[in-house]
Amino acid sequence: MSWISSLGTYLPPWGTAQRRTAGDDEDAVTMAVEAGCAARRGGGQIARVTLVTRDFPLLEGGSGAVLLAGLGLDPDIEVTERIGGAPAALDAIATARPRTLVIAVDLEPAGAAAAVIGETGLTVRPVARLARSLPVRTRDAGGATRDYGDPRLLRERGILRSVRTAWPGEVSAVAGVDHKTATALSSATAPQLPTTGASAAVFALARMAETGTEGVLLGVEQATVSGLGVDGGTASVVRNELQARPVPRLVRAPGLDIPISLAAYERAFDAKLRWQASRNPATGALDFPPRLSIDTEGRLVEPAELVELPRTGAVYTQVTVHVPVPGLPSPYSLVIVELDGVAVRALAKTTAAESGSVGIGDRGRMVLRRVAVRSGVPDYGYAFIPDTAQHTQKEIA
Known part of the structure; x- marks a missing residue:
């Protein structure tokens, strides 16, 4: 059993109300920071961070340091990168220890949502889990995707069969599928979720927290299902969602990109x-970016104090x-x-x-x-x- 003390959501401004598109300057890490910062406004201290997505910008090289810096957390905090969709996000929440920030991100459609696991709040518990294999859509190690192109097979032998096997009872909400399928599977009015991947599960939790809905939330990805029982309690929900606007037209110049050093x-x-800025120990003035100082004789002054900037x-x-x-x-x-x-x-x-x-x-x-x-x-x-x-x-x- 876990308790969610706060939830945060983020939607980029580009696209339509039904389907958002990540900006040219956004990726899974920047959107994770937006959702994580929103969730932290209503939560306490963070000791661990778990990022769930299938859209990591780097599979090797890591994004943990950037994520922690953007969230304003110390670099010694544990970061777990978890590849998966809606079931993986629910599993991460169900197994997380208190003071864990769980963030789920999707790029298409784009959106991110986060949950702070505490010792009080919205009560959730794992109630179902079923792993089956029906790879209708695949993505290989090189990033190439393939779609088998049989939506009926996915629906009948994948989603419906797994849901009925994993949880034969009533379902309050379903994440990871389109709205029509979620409505057919839910006993109540299914919430309109902006994404269908990992973040959809946390968006659904935020909606249940807002409306005080109790019951079972299922996360589905092809033929894999995970379920949480939402048993009541309260959690603050902070939505950082910008009004949808058309994607601006941009020009890309031909030629080689500027190389990195x-x-x-x-x-x-x-x-x-x-x-952060450095505070000059002699004058108290702030220097940004932070810098080292020397005295009148050219000797290095003691390291300056680092100050968080507004x-x-x-x-x-x-x-x-x-x-x-x-x-x-x-x-x-x-x-x-x-x-x-x-x-x-x-x-x-x-x-x-x-x-x-x-x-x-x-x-x-x-x-x-x-x-x-x-x-x-x-x-x-x-x-x-x-x-x-x-x-x-x-x-x-």
Whole structure:
């Protein structure tokens, strides 16, 4: 038995209300950070992080350090990367220890949702699990996908047979399938979920927490099923979901992308992703990015204290770049953001807004985004998302 103390969801702004598309500067890691930060607003301390998805940007090389930095967690926290869909997400929640942040992400359709496992809250317990093999859709080690092309076989011999075998009783919600199938399998009104992969299971839990629904939630992936019994209790739900808008038209310049220097990447990693400034021990002034100081005789001053920077601020100035650059879709806007409460200004691209739509004085927050992919390595940094990007963000206790 586990208790969920809080849940958070994230939907990117691009696409339609029924199907979202990840932005050009988003991937599974950046969306996981958005959902995880939303869930952490209602939860306590985090000791472990589990990321469930089938869309890891790197299968070798790892994304744990970026994930922890974006979440503002210490680099010594355990990160588990789990490949799977809706059943894997429910299994991760059912077996997680208290103070675990479980995040599930999908890229198509795009969405992410997270749950903080605590010692009180929404009570859940494992009630069903069945692993069968019917690989109607496959993806090999090279990323190539194949679809057998028989939806009736998948429905009759895969989904329906597994659900009836794993749980013959009534079902309150089903995640991992299309809405029509979920409605047919559910005894109550099936929630309209924005995704059909790993995150769908956590989106369904968030919906059940909001409406106070009790009963069995099933996660389905082809012929595999996992089930949680939701037995009551309360959990805060924070939705970070932007209003859907058409995908903007971007131009990609021909030519080779800018190559990466891994030595420079390593040197700049903490300065770019930890969102901290160094405090000068002599003057108390903040330096961003963090830097070392020397005295008047050229000797290295004792290491400066690192200070967390606020993630909100206002645009000090802005410019829109129309010149195509290989590896960078254009046009794009750059802003200098004056952070709240500190004498620090930061340069960043804008995100979740059309280029040229952000003006001086506009308020917003700094969010983790993928700056580029260089030599096959995702390069991350912070971008500015304006408050005018019409969130449907809300918190439900």
